Amino acid sequence: MQHCDPDVLSLLALGEPASDADLAHVAGCDECRSSVASLARVVSAVRVDLPDGEAVTPPARVWDQIVAATGVTAATAVPRQGIPSQAAGLSAATGPAGNVVPFTRRPQTSEPVTAAGGRVRSGRRWTSLVAAAALVVGAAGGSLTTRLVTQRPEPSSTVISRSQLAALPLAPSAAGKAVVVEVAGGDRLTVDVTGLGMLRGRFYEVWLIDRSIKKMLPVGILRGPEGQFVIPTGLDLGEYPVVDISVQEPGNPAHSGKSLLRGTLST
């Protein structure tokens, strides 16, 4: 009987695929099977299976030690908190499109969904990298262009309406609330969510929608567990009372149809 090429047995032990003929031979050949098993013992002892999970912010001293060990100077002031800014929150997500991990309230870095995955081959699983630049290609809009507002509502703000946001089937564990406050510069919508993860290559968009769910107005991209948005001047919230959060693909400005959370504002 012709045995398998030893190269093939080594690759099998590493978890690589083999031809049907090789697999059939190994299945029926004690010598080849035993060889694969002894090599696989090597592989499984060297490789450590790491469970996926959330990012954990390292203590500040870790960065200090890195600075000390590398001698970098230009960078020392930057990552004190170990945290992405608003835009980095989405752009830094590192898994294939569609995989999510929870946003967290604390400073954190990018999402680890597949990074620690078992024997899925990283060379393939990372190929879906989408440049964050896709998200920052903004078009200059008209006077009603919405803007992301970074400040909290001023203390003098008045809540004019609010809504709980209920999870839709695409995101059964999500929850949230929406509050509209009136401030000197106009109305602002604050959205607060839990149970949504970071995305790569896609993003969350907040919409105001009419009761018949036909007219949809995008008010901005949700970059973290909380977002605040300017409501366009002159917009009648009575006509657009539904707050909706969707997952969107870059380049398609229309609602994707993939809504995750929704609620109807009431005063």
Added chain:
Amino acid sequence: MSSVAVVRQRQTRPAPEVTAYDDASVVSDAQVGALFAAGDERALAWAYQRWGGLVHGLATRALGSSHDAEDVTQQVFVSAWTGRHGYRPQAGPLPAWLVGIARHRIADAFARRQREQHKVVAAARAAHGQTTTTSDPHADDRVVLLDELARIGEPQCEVMELAFFHDLTHEQIAERMALPLGTVKSHIRRSLARLRTRLEVDGAAL
């Protein structure tokens, strides 16, 4: 302008405008990777900022919230930085490369712990005749194998590093290292055989 008109106008726009950035946030992950490979110090900070939590999450889940986990996180970024010539941006994203390094460092940390445990067990035996057991069936094998792996010369060592910890196929390794496929397969076969031999010879000695 009516609300309906607003909707039409908005829906034809290519993307929502975004205005709030700081310097780091407009740099894409791919740019961070390219700058990192080029030795731009800011990229080390940005990489840590974006993926320090990813690496530390892996380390703390594997090793507990501990000094060991902090050590691993630090080692990953330090060795990524000092070994940045080995990172090829066109071959894959920087976080994937960092995770590969983290896997090796975490395996090393497990092996260190196992050696420590053997010392403790030996001391306990000497003092009280007590023994403890480990729950990881590979723990002793790992001590031997990582030691042997560290002795394998280049380029075999890099080949095995990519195969074990970066989960690359032999085709991907050949492409990344610009080596013929047959050469990579041969390195893998010989290195695995060498590791297996070391295990057979020394495995029982621990």
